[in-house]
Amino acid sequence: MKSIKTDKEYKDYVKDKQPKQTLLKNCINAFIWGGSICIFGQLLFDMSKKHLELNEKDAATVQIIILIFIGAFLTSVGIYDKIGKHAGAGSIVPITGFANSIVAPAMEYKKEGYVMGVGAKMFSLAGPVLVYGTSASVIVGIIYYFFK
Amino acid sequence: MKNNRLGRQTIRFENPPTILNTASIVGPKEGEGPLRDYFDKVECDDTCKEKTFEKAEEYFCNESVETLLHKERLKSGDIDYYIGGDLLNQIISTSFTAKKLGIPYFGVYSACATFAEAIQLASCIIAGEFALNIVVSASSHFSSAERQYRSPLESGVQRKMTAQWTVTGAGSMLLTQNSKPPYITHVTTGIVQDYGIKEADNMGTAMAPAAVETILSHFKDTGYKPDDYDLIITGDLGTVGKDITMDLLLREGFDVSKNYTDCGVEIYDESQDTHARGSGAGCSAVVFSGYLFDQLNKKELNKILFVPTGALLSPTTTLQGDTIPCIAHAITIENTPELGKEAK
Incomplete structure (x- = not known):
């Protein structure tokens, strides 16, 4: 092209040709959805303490089990991805999103068999979270050990 | 020869x-x-x-x-x-x-x-x-x-x-072999273009220069102008790539605003929530086989330039941070073959 010659010229030219990412709307949606999931989690936590007479640790376990089940269940019936479309980070960051990131590939790759499909690919999305989550906690643990 | x-x-x-x-x-x-x-x-x-x-x-x-x-x-x-x-x-x-x-x-x-x-x-x-x-x-x-x-x-x-x-x-x-309309009279084979776009979810932007270059080469080689065509239709640039292509062609001196569209833009409408509309190898194939061939047969369109576009990316090289090489091939389809200028 005569008018555009280099990669940089093209990148500068297309900048204002891009549709606007609806950043503010996405942030508000993520806040509402993520907040709602957390409020629901808190509700589960408080109720298991009150009605099941559990201590804090056990109540947290019950809360997590229920949230993971709901995330996995909504993924399996094809609802979670529709929530994710609107909620964005709001439904990825809470533990329900973690359940989604494991159940979705497990469902997807079942067709390639239980060993090389489900077994090998199940953590294709959640793997990075586990690797870096665990690594970060080890580092924080070491820092805590020396500076507590 | x-x-x-x-x-x-x-x-x-x-x-x-x-x-x-x-x-x-x-x-x-x-x-x-x-x-x-x-x-x-x-x-x-x-x-x-x-x-x-x-x-x-x-x-x-x-x-x-x-x-x-x-x-x-x-x-x-x-x-x-x-x-x-x-x-x-x-x-x-x-x-x-x-x-x-x-x-x-x-x-x-x-x-x-x-x-x-x-x-x-x-x-x-x-x-x-x-x-x-x-x-x-x-x-x-x-x-x-x-x-x-x-x-x-x-x-x-x-x-x-x-x-x-x-x-x-x-x-x-x-x-x-040559028997009845519509005929394929010219083909312009694209040269791979790569303007350094790396985002696999922005293929319209990546592919637009390929479409522009092929269309420009086609006009240069054949001597045709945009007005010689009833319709110029690219493959799957979507809404983003279509706008860029139209604007770039105008900058190069070819106004296609009256008779240009894109298969990817036509196949879905706004309400279908596809974001920048359609893409895929099937996109230009079904739009031609369905809509365009019908229009050519009914003589609603008599001469079209069909320019499918392709982002030749591989998921592996995208992850490795490589750019997206892109291509576009143009085909002239006519009901009455005029054939334009002859080869020298």
Whole structure:
């Protein structure tokens, strides 16, 4: 092209040709959805303490089990991805999103068999979270050990 | 040797091949789009009762070729070559279709411009009198493409506004020796363009320069101007790439605002929430086989420039941070072959 010659010229030219990412709307949606999931989690936590007479640790376990089940269940019936479309980070960051990131590939790759499909690919999305989550906690643990 | 080449990239067919017939079969989402009435068959279930989406894509591909042969009352044995491709690794859907058909087979790949590559090669074989009948096809499937190129279907991630929706469907075309309109009179083969775009969810922006370069070369080689065409239609640039292409062509001195559109833009409407509209090898294939061929037959359109576009990316190199090489191939289709200027 005569008018555009280099990669940089093209990148500068297309900048204002891009549709606007609806950043503010996405942030508000993520806040509402993520907040709602957390409020629901808190509700589960408080109720298991009150009605099941559990201590804090056990109540947290019950809360997590229920949230993971709901995330996995909504993924399996094809609802979670529709929530994710609107909620964005709001439904990825809470533990329900973690359940989604494991159940979705497990469902997807079942067709390639239980060993090389489900077994090998199940953590294709959640793997990075586990690797870096665990690594970060080890580092924080070491820092805590020396500076507590 | 008689020279049929115009300029650097164009071939002019003095004895232009005929497009005898086409067939198109699409999935449910395309069946709800604005072109729904033009397709031969709309499947109401995108799995087509198959166990996997890859099998479903193979079904679409095979069904479109079978429908095409049935329309012309031809058998596999009447076809000299089958040329086609799709988006899946090792173009497996087309190869399985070729296995069922039992026709001498060329598997080709130009990503979403595969249909154009197949048509160009078929036209050359026919014009060279090496074959009488050739079937070409291209297919894609939203779900098989998502699982190969992006993330699992049920994962709750947000798509960008520049992302396009892979068309579920297959289009096929039967080309034969010069007999009746519409004819393929010129083909301009693209040169790979790469302006350093790396985002796989912004393919319209990546592919636009390829479309622009091929269209410019076509005008330069043939001496045609935008007004010589009833319609100039690119393959799957989507809303983002269409605007860029139109603007860049204007900057280069060609105003196509009156008669230019894009197959990806036409196949879905705003309400279908696809973001930057359609893409995929099946996109230009079904829009041509369905809508454009119908318009050519009804003489609503008499001369079109069909320019499928392809982003030749690989998921591996995208992860490695590489850019997206892109291509576009242009084909002139006319009801009354004027043939334009002769080769020197």
